[in-house]
Amino acid sequence: MKINPYKILLILALTSVGLYLFSGCSTMGYYAQSVQGHLSLMGQRKPIEDLLKHKDLKEGRRTQLKNAIAIRQYASEHLFLPDNGSYSSFVELEKPFVVWNVVAAPELSMEPHEWCFPVVGCVSYRGYYSEENAKRFAADLKKDGLDTYVGGSAAYSTLGWFDDPILSSMMNRGDILLAELIFHELSHQVLYFKNDAEFNEAFADSVGEFGVYQWLADTQPKALPRYETWLKRKDQFLHLVHETSDQLRTVYSSNLTDADKRSQKAQIIQTMHDKYTSLKTTWGGFKGYDKWFDTPINNARLAAIAVYRDRVPDFKRWITACDGDLKRYYSAVKKLEKMDKDERHRHLSIVTECNS
Known part of the structure; x- marks a missing residue:
């Protein structure tokens, strides 16, 4: 798949990572890790159909990928989620999560700190491809008296800008939760309202859970x-x-x-x-x-x-x-x-x- 590197630089400057790709940071270091991390991920994508042709593919992974294809097809045919190249490829990660999100809040307040970026608006978390970098950033925030949390994320959405791959980190919890996650992430391509992460995430969760219920009723009622x-x-x-x-x-x-x-x-x-x-x-x-x-x-x-x-x-x-x-x-x-x-x-x- 050919990718225009200039388009990537622009998009990564405007689109977030976490459960999204968060870019737009005021430091070049943050831009660099975002661009490098995403380019690396996109470069590792392999079409699932091609992988299934390999005789040396482990049977457990083969079964998971076949199920993922069926889930992806169900998403478009029955849940009316976008029918595009998203989740038709696979990346085997060498780490448990694809990104680590940093969340911060004042010691005596439940209002999370927000970071604001073009296009996606203000969000209450910031993502890093390196757990070490995420923890380092959280430590700096903690020095300022903030409560902090660093949590790993199994996936993120580029909101339709790229054909997002299925990641090995998405498959660790079984097919049912894989389906919920795919339905959730595809829902972000249906709608995403700037400056309203709470709305966007809850909408995606509602589609994910309702979608799994329908999928199981149709395919695995037991x-x-x-x-x-x-x-x-x-x-x-x-x-x-x-x-x-x-x-x-x-x-x-x-x-x-x-x-x-x-x-x-x-x-x-x-x-x-x-x-x-x-x-x-x-x-x-x-x-x-x-x-x-x-x-x-x-x-x-x-x-x-x-x-x-x-x-x-x-x-x-x-x-x-x-x-x-x-x-x-x-x-x-x-x-x-x-x-x-x-x-x-x-x-x-x-x-x-x-x-x-």
Whole structure:
């Protein structure tokens, strides 16, 4: 595949990486790592159809790639997601994640720090292809008194500028979550509203989860109960995150001294740990969120989840209002683009009919 290097430089200066490719940094070093990292990734792409012809391809990987092709086809034919070259190629990474995202928030605030870039607008995270560089940047932010979080990402979207590949990091959690991730990332090509990461991510999550439900119903109905159980546990975890965030917001906005706020913060986070321990007793041995709790919890870690999930229930309500018709759903949501962010979020939360 021929790629115009000048176009790449322009796009990488305007498009983000994280779960997107974030460029537009004020330092040339950040531009350099973005360009180099993305060029390297694009240069490693191999058509999946060609890989499947190789006799030395391991059977496990062969099965995964065949399933990925079927998932990609389902996305366009049944979920009406873009039918293009995205996710028709594969890259075997030599690392567990493709990028590492840095999130930061003040010690006594739940509002994440934002970085602003052309085209994509302001976002609350910044991505690096090197975990070491991400941790170094987070350490600098921590010196300024900010809570920080560095988290690996299995994929990112170039919003249709490039034919994004399937990555080995996307396949580590099984076919069901691979499907959810592909549907999520393709949804960003359906719509992406500048300066509204919370809206964009929640929309993509709603399509990802609804899409998997439809895909399983059509292809693996016996797997539906397992996915429903997984979603229920995820919702319980997210409710705990949301509850904790709300409690911290109340403390931070109070007239308490900073010392008392810090004390309350520690108590609330400890209570969150205790509630999770209790919640797990109802999960039949499932420990899927243990790793999340093994790392110290702070405002940045909580804010990172809020970006993706706080608006998902509203979007799911809209899907129901549109009778599960994704074409109508996409049309209805696209009509919100001309609204400013606050008006858009208010409209999303109160409308109960599908205005497609």
